[in-house]
Amino acid sequence: MTSLSLPKTPFSPPPTDSSSHFPFHSRTHRVNFPKKWRCSASEQPQQQQQYHHPKKKKSQTEVEKGIDPVGFLTKLGVSHKPFAQFLRERYKSLKDLKDEIFTRHLNLREMAAGYEILGMHRNVQHRVDFMDWAPGARYCALVGDFNGWSPSENCAREGHFGRDDYGYWFIIIEDKLREGEKPDELYFQQYNYVDDYDKGDSGVTIEEIFKRANDEYWEPGEDRFIKSRYEAAAKLYEQIFGPNGPQTEEELEEIPDAETRYKKWKEQHKDDPPSNLPPFDVIDNGKEYDIYNIVDDPVWREKFRAKKPPLAYWLETRKGRKAWMKKYTPGIPHGSKYRVYFNTPSGPLERVPAWATYVLPDVDGKQAFAVHWEPPPELAYKWKNMPPKVPKSLRIYECHVGISGSEPKISSFNDFIEKVLPHVKEAGYNAIQLIGVVEHKDYFTAGYRVTNLYAISSRYGTPEEFKRLVDEAHGLGLLVFLDIVHSYSAADEMVGLSLFDGSNDCYFHTGKRGHHKHWGTRMFKYGDPDVLHYLLSNLNWWVVEYQIDGFQFHSLSSMMYTHNGFASFTGDLEEYCNQYVDKDAVIYLILANEILHALHPNIVTIAEDATFYPGLCEPTSQGGLGFDYYVNLSVTDMWLWFLENVPDHEWSMSKIVSTLMSNREYADKMLIYAENHNQSISGGRSFAEILFGEVKELSPSSKELLLRGCSLHKMIRLITFSIGGRAYLNFMGNEFGHPKSVEFPMPSNNFSFSLANRQWDLLANEGVHYNLYSFDKDMMKLDEDETVLLRGLPNIHHVNDTTMVISYIRGPLLFIFNFHPTNSYERYSVGVEEAGEYRVILNTDEIQYSGQGLVKDDQYHQKTISRRVDGLRNCLEVPLPCRTAQVYKLTRILRI
Numbered sequence: 001m002t003s004l005s006l007p008k009t010p011f012s013p014p015p016t017d018s019s020s021h022f023p024f025h026s027r028t029h030r031v032n033f034p035k036k037w038r039c040s041a042s043e044q045p046q047q048q049q050q051y052h053h054p055k056k057k058k059s060q061t062e063v064e065k066g067i068d069p070v071g072f073l074t075k076l077g078v079s080h081k082p083f084a085q086f087l088r089e090r091y092k093s094l095k096d097l098k099d100e101i102f103t104r105h106l107n108l109r110e111m112a113a114g115y116e117i118l119g120m121h122r123n124v125q126h127r128v129d130f131m132d133w134a135p136g137a138r139y140c141a142l143v144g145d146f147n148g149w150s151p152s153e154n155c156a157r158e159g160h161f162g163r164d165d166y167g168y169w170f171i172i173i174e175d176k177l178r179e180g181e182k183p184d185e186l187y188f189q190q191y192n193y194v195d196d197y198d199k200g201d202s203g204v205t206i207e208e209i210f211k212r213a214n215d216e217y218w219e220p221g222e223d224r225f226i227k228s229r230y231e232a233a234a235k236l237y238e239q240i241f242g243p244n245g246p247q248t249e250e251e252l253e254e255i256p257d258a259e260t261r262y263k264k265w266k267e268q269h270k271d272d273p274p275s276n277l278p279p280f281d282v283i284d285n286g287k288e289y290d291i292y293n294i295v296d297d298p299v300w301r302e303k304f305r306a307k308k309p310p311l312a313y314w315l316e317t318r319k320g321r322k323a324w325m326k327k328y329t330p331g332i333p334h335g336s337k338y339r340v341y342f343n344t345p346s347g348p349l350e351r352v353p354a355w356a357t358y359v360l361p362d363v364d365g366k367q368a369f370a371v372h373w374e375p376p377p378e379l380a381y382k383w384k385n386m387p388p389k390v391p392k393s394l395r396i397y398e399c400h401v402g403i404s405g406s407e408p409k410i411s412s413f414n415d416f417i418e419k420v421l422p423h424v425k426e427a428g429y430n431a432i433q434l435i436g437v438v439e440h441k442d443y444f445t446a447g448y449r450v451t452n453l454y455a456i457s458s459r460y461g462t463p464e465e466f467k468r469l470v471d472e473a474h475g476l477g478l479l480v481f482l483d484i485v486h487s488y489s490a491a492d493e494m495v496g497l498s499l500f501d502g503s504n505d506c507y508f509h510t511g512k513r514g515h516h517k518h519w520g521t522r523m524f525k526y527g528d529p530d531v532l533h534y535l536l537s538n539l540n541w542w543v544v545e546y547q548i549d550g551f552q553f554h555s556l557s558s559m560m561y562t563h564n565g566f567a568s569f570t571g572d573l574e575e576y577c578n579q580y581v582d583k584d585a586v587i588y589l590i591l592a593n594e595i596l597h598a599l600h601p602n603i604v605t606i607a608e609d610a611t612f613y614p615g616l617c618e619p620t621s622q623g624g625l626g627f628d629y630y631v632n633l634s635v636t637d638m639w640l641w642f643l644e645n646v647p648d649h650e651w652s653m654s655k656i657v658s659t660l661m662s663n664r665e666y667a668d669k670m671l672i673y674a675e676n677h678n679q680s681i682s683g684g685r686s687f688a689e690i691l692f693g694e695v696k697e698l699s700p701s702s703k704e705l706l707l708r709g710c711s712l713h714k715m716i717r718l719i720t721f722s723i724g725g726r727a728y729l730n731f732m733g734n735e736f737g738h739p740k741s742v743e744f745p746m747p748s749n750n751f752s753f754s755l756a757n758r759q760w761d762l763l764a765n766e767g768v769h770y771n772l773y774s775f776d777k778d779m780m781k782l783d784e785d786e787t788v789l790l791r792g793l794p795n796i797h798h799v800n801d802t803t804m805v806i807s808y809i810r811g812p813l814l815f816i817f818n819f820h821p822t823n824s825y826e827r828y829s830v831g832v833e834e835a836g837e838y839r840v841i842l843n844t845d846e847i848q849y850s851g852q853g854l855v856k857d858d859q860y861h862q863k864t865i866s867r868r869v870d871g872l873r874n875c876l877e878v879p880l881p882c883r884t885a886q887v888y889k890l891t892r893i894l895r896i
Contacts, residue, residue, distance in 0.1 A: 067091075071622030072615050076665060078573070083614070086577030087623045094587050100529060104166075112595045114537035115454065115545075118168075119355030120372055124190040124318075126175040126328050128374075130340075132353050133530055135167025136503035137342040142171055143350065144338025144372075146331070151341045151348070154331075166530065167501075173331035181327045186317060191324040194377060201320030213313040239265075321377065334376070337369040344502030352452065352495050354507075354534065357545075358463055359455040361441040361495045368441070368451075368495035373463055381464040385475040387549055388430075390602050393789035394629075394727040395780055396481065397429040398676055400436050400446060401460045403742055404732060406760050408753035410443070413461035413469045419760065420732070421473055427735060427773070428780025431479035433552060435677060437466070438485065441492050444744035446681050447483075448554070449490035449521060451497075453538045456546075463546075470547050479549040481604065482542055486535050486588075487559040488521040498522050507531055516564055523559070527584035532591070539592055543600050550604030551596075552631070557611045559585040569611055576614055586613075586625065593626030604628050606671055606727075617669040629671040629727050634659055636675050639716055643690045648708075648821040653801045656819075660723045667793050670725030674716050677731045681742040687713060688737035692768075708821070710768060711851070711883035713737055714775050714844040715817055718885050721779055722815055723796070723808065726789045733758045736773035771850040782842055782887065786813060797870040798830050805830075805880065807870070814838060814888040818880040824854070827877040831870030835894045838862045838876060842887040854881040862888065 068074070069091035070084045098108075105111040118131045130142055140162065141155035156162030156171045163169050177183060185206060192200040237245060240261070246252040256264075319327075332338065337360070339350045352359055356370035363369065404420045405411035424432055436447025439455035447457070456466045470480045489508070490496040497507045508514040508522040516523060525531055542548040557565030561580050569575050589607075596603045607616045607627040618624020638659045642651055661667065675687050691709030721728050739762075743755035762769040783789050791811040798807035804820040807830040816830055832838070840860040845851035862876050869875035878886065 067621050069623045072618035072624050075622070080573045083573040083577045086581075087615075090583055090586065091623070093583060094590060097529075097587060097591075104529070108591075108595050109599060111533060112536040112540040112599070114533050115355065115541045118537075119353065119357065119454070120332070120374075122193055122374060123172075124193075125188070126184075126191055126324065128173040128175075128330070128332055128372075130171040130173065130353075131168055132340055132355060133166075133168050133534070134340075134342055134501035134506070135530075136501035136506060137163075137167075137169070137344050139341075139343035140169035140171065141341045142173065142332075142338055143341045144332065144336050144369075146173075146333060146336045146338065146372075175324075175328040175331045178327060178329060188314075188317070190318045191328075192318060192320050193324055194380075195321070198320045198322050200315070200318040201323045202316050204316060206317060209313055209316050217307075217313065330374075332372050334372060334374045336372040338372060339367075339369060342501055346502040349499075349502060351493075351500055354452075354497055354500060355454050356452055357454050358458060359439050359452045359495065360458050361439060361451055371458075375464060379464070381467040381471070383467070383471055383547070385471050387474050387547055387602070388477045388479060390479065390549070390604060391430050392726065393783065393787070394431050394479075394604070394671070395429045395783060395789075396431045396433050396671070396727065396729040397424045397427065398433045398435065398483075398729055398731045399424075400677065400681070400732065400742075401434065402436060402443065402457075403681075403744075403756050403758060405757055408757055410459050410753075411757075413465040416460075417469050417472050421469075421476060421478070423760070424478060425476045427777050428784060429730075430477065431481060431549070432473060433481040433483060433729065435483040437482060441490060441495050444746040446677070446744065448485055449492075450485045451490045451492055451495045453486075453489075453534075454541055467546060474547070479604070480547075481550040481552060481606070482548050483554055484539070484542075484551045485554045486524070486538070486592075487553070487555045488516055488519065488523055491515075491520055491522050496522075507534070513562065516558065517566065518564070523564075525584075526559070526582070526588040532588060535588065536592060536595055539596055540599060543596070543603065549602070550606065550628075552606040552608055553589070553592075553627075554608055556589070556607055556609040556613070560589075560609070560611075560613060565610060573614065576611075589625050589627075590620050594620050597626065606631060608633070612663065617666055627669075629669050629725070630666065631671045631673075631729075632660075632662060632724065634662060635672055635720060635724075636678065639674055639687070639720075640684070640690075643687065643712075648819075649804075651804065651819055653799050653804055653806050653819065656719070657723075657796055657799050657806060660720065661793075661796070664793060667725050671727035671729055672720055672724035673729040673731075674720040675731060675734055676729055681744070684741070686734060686738060686741050687716065688734070688739055689741055692737065692739060706768060706850070707852070708883065709737075710772060710849070711844065713772060714849060715819065715883065715885045717776065718779060718842075718844060718887075719806065719815070719817055721783075722788055722810065722813075722887075723794055724789075728783075728789065730776070735776035736763060736769040738762075739769075768850050771848060775844065775849040778842060786811070786841075786889070788813065795833075797872060803828075807831075809833065812890040813841075814876070814890075815885070816878060816880065816888070817885040818882060820882050822882055824882045825880040828880045829867075829869050829875050829877050831868070831872030831875050832864055832890075833872050833874070834890055835864045835866065835874045836890050837892040837894070838864070838888040839891045840886050841889045843884070844886070845881055845884040851884070852881070854884070855879050855886070864894070 069088045073080070073084055073087070101108065101111050117129075118133070120128060120130050123129050132140070134140060139155065141151045141153070143149045143151050143154075147153040154171055154173050156169050162171075240255075255261075338353075340353045341348065341350050350367075352368050352370045358371040358373040359368060360371060361368045399416070399420060401413060401416045402410045404416050421432075437456055437460070438447060438450050439452035439457045440447045440449050441451050442449055443459065456463055460466070473480050489498070491498045493499050500506045504510045504514065505525070507524060507528075509525045514523050514525075515521070524535065526535075539551065542551075555565070560582055561567070562582055563580050567580070593605055596605060605627045606629045607613075607625070608631045609616060610633050612630065613625065615622075615624035616630045617627050620626040638655065660672070663670065678684065688709070691713055692706065717730075738758060740755055740759070742757075743749055743752075745751040745753050745756060749755075763773055788810060794808040794810040794815070796806070796808040798805065800806075803823065803825070804818065805825075805828065806815075806817045806819070808815050809832065812834075814830070814832060816828075818825065818828075838861070840855070843849075843851070843855055843860075845854055847853040859879050862878055864874040864876055866873070867875050876888070878888075880886075
């Protein structure tokens with residue numbers, strides 16, 4: 001058996017205390033980053049002397065290969081010797097790791113394709129092969145309902161075609177002959193089990209196939225198999241000297257030259273049939289050092305060149321699935337429940353296989369099982385749609401399948417396809433991001449305590465139904481992203497990877513480093529080649545098997561630091577290269593991006609890192625980690641802080657802008673959101689719940705509160721959407737101000753499903769929620785029509801904390817926000833560069849968006865005034881009601 005190797009790293013999982021359902025988002029332990037690290041010395045003059053050092057000349061090898069371990073530091077003008085040294089050491093460790101990988105694997109592609117041999121796989125020779133990694137075990141067997149849960153019937157023993165030197169166990173489960181049937185005569189007999197029902201089942205007997213091969217393929221004299229290496233020489237000797245030729249050198253007479261012997265032989269055989277004669281002659285012109293010319297028969301030459309190996313005859317020995325079903329019954333039928341049994345130094349134990357693709361984690365409170373998923377061809381899902389092209393800007397709709405229905409139950413993949421996908425398409429988004437899809441034991445964790453990385457959650461349906469979901473999304477032009485959790489793993493032993501082979505260091509670190517400090521989860525050891533083989537193959541598996549278009553890597557700060565990200569950061573680059581940084585974890589992320597982008601050029605990778613590690617979105621060849629986007633996690637915290645703790649009139653416009661544009665160098669790589677699933681399912685409150693509370697829409701006394709809530713709900717989304725990078729995200733239901741947060745069933749609520757759903761019925765009638773949805777839909781259309789996200793950085797030219805007005809220009813669009821709770825302005829002056837006519841194309845105060853309609857139709861068109869304002873040559877005097885925002889478009893340019 002072959003195995004695999006790779007790097008080590010730590011990461012972070014969620015806590016177990018009842019007060020915080022999702023410790024991974026626990027605010028009490030939130031990382032606080034008051035400053036972002038700066039990339040230019042001019043922005044941090046106080047650190048200038050500390051950072052400057054002479055530039056090193058690149059080595060010729062690095063320049064030739066296009067590799068510069070500190071390339072992005074040079075590009076950004078950052079001089080920090082310790083961090084540059086760390087990057088060089090990290091690059092050397094990466095090279096050493098690849099060298100180690102290549103001693104066990106042909107290339108990185110093979111290394112990331114472990115799912116092709118590990119787990120359960122059908123073999124064409126009427127059997128099923130099982131392989132798993134358990135280096136600490138002394139005995140391995142498969143137990144299940146297919147063999148009466150016997151730990152001795154289907155087993156492998158170390159040293160007996162069972163376990164290799166790396167700890168990979170191999171078990172063969174032979175299909176069973178039906179009563180009255182005989183075994184195949186040929187050892188190489190194959191069956192097209194996974195192809196069409198009768199494909200390959202020619203009905204021709206083996207004897208007929210071999211007879212036809214002899215008659216049609218072999219040339220005269222070619223069908224004899226030489227059994228001795230002396231046979232050809234002896235035959236040639238006999239042809240030259242006859243059957244009674246000389247036996248010693250003394251008896252050997254002078255041998256005539258080759259031409260004389262050839263002519264003599266040809267004369268002797270002149271009356272033979274043409275088929276027995278050589279189809280060519282050797283011509284010698286008699287010149288010294290002359291090259292012999294060969295004159296052959298053109299017909300014979302073409303026949304010789306057209307001859308191919310007799311594969312067609314061998315293929316005809318295959319049988320279709322119809323013949324297989326007639327002769328055999330599967331050794332492990334489709335749908336069988338099974339586990340892997342180990343005998344370890346700690347005693348016998350049973351585990352769900354690490355590479356299982358379908359798992360029942362908690363069947364009616366009983367022990368977890370893996371399910372052998374091998375549907376017959378007529379039931380296997382057949383893909384219909386090609387994945388859409390990756391757009392240059394992303395409008396992502398984040399979803400949780402289980403809570404996507406209106407009823408108090410766990411929704412299925414099929415429910416999601418019928419009810420949610422059409423809504424996402426109509427709402428104007430171009431991608432969905434699924435959370436909680438990978439199998440996990442505890443439903444209330446929303447899928448963040450993953451137990452089985454290769455299995456889709458059985459709560460929602462089967463693998464075939466998930467394929468249909470992805471395919472239908474592709475058919476609607478939607479990309480499908482997966483929120484992948486490789487930064488930690490569930491501590492469950494019976495269904496997860498903890499103590500998998502009886503040892504504490506199989507997949508995870510031992511001691512304190514192997515356990516998250518606050519979340520009760522396990523930390524992978526990314527420096528182990530076999531652990532990396534498992535994780536990297538997992539990423540590739542989701543793309544190959546389910547055609548996933550991208551990944552958001554969850555909670556990177558948990559894995560990149562030995563303190564799991566629970567520390568205070570000041571922004572000093574020293575904090576990204578000190579003893580708390582896990583180099584193995586960072587190398588794993590580099591390898592993951594390199595392999596994914598090499599194997600799947602259209603893949604999208606997103607980094608969720610609260611610390612914004614330097615180089616997240618830089619190319620790996622330039623010292624970066626290679627992600628396509630990074631998540632600006634500070635934005636939603638800012639909005640929550642304002643909504644919950646700051647009176648409306650004290651909101652800081654400067655703080656809003658600085659947070660939204662915290663890293664201008666990477667603004668085009670930024671994924672931004674006002675609120676995602678954290679506020680809805682992590683124990684907090686959604687913005688709508690904070691803004692509206694328990695207000696009833698029809699109550700007269702609630703009109704002012706409803707107006708405030710609707711206004712801020714729209715303004716927060718519009719400024720977050722339009723000022724950031726090329727990717728925007730919204731969590732399912734938040735676009736229409738879902739009035740309730742999600743509460744998963746758990747002991748504290750008597751396992752109730754009453755809040756584990758989405759109230760889609762709120763969109764059935766016109767009202768606040770329908771109007772908020774209409775605004776969000778028009779906001780998405782604004783990007784589709786005007787390519788807002790694709791345009792360069794906005795020119796933020798007006799930020800006034802006194803008037804609470806923000807204005808910026810992005811392309812031909814002018815965005816103006818008045819956050820003041822009471823002050824309205826009849827003619828507010830904002831600067832514009834281009835002189836001309838401007839028209840309002842989106843207004844948050846329109847009645848159809850639950851606004852007051854204070855800006856009249858005749859005020860939608862404005863003409864510039866030639867007066868310098870905000871450092872720009874022209875200005876507009878526009879009406880700005882309180883708590884409203886407007887988007888103007890330049891419709892006509894005036895030349896002066």
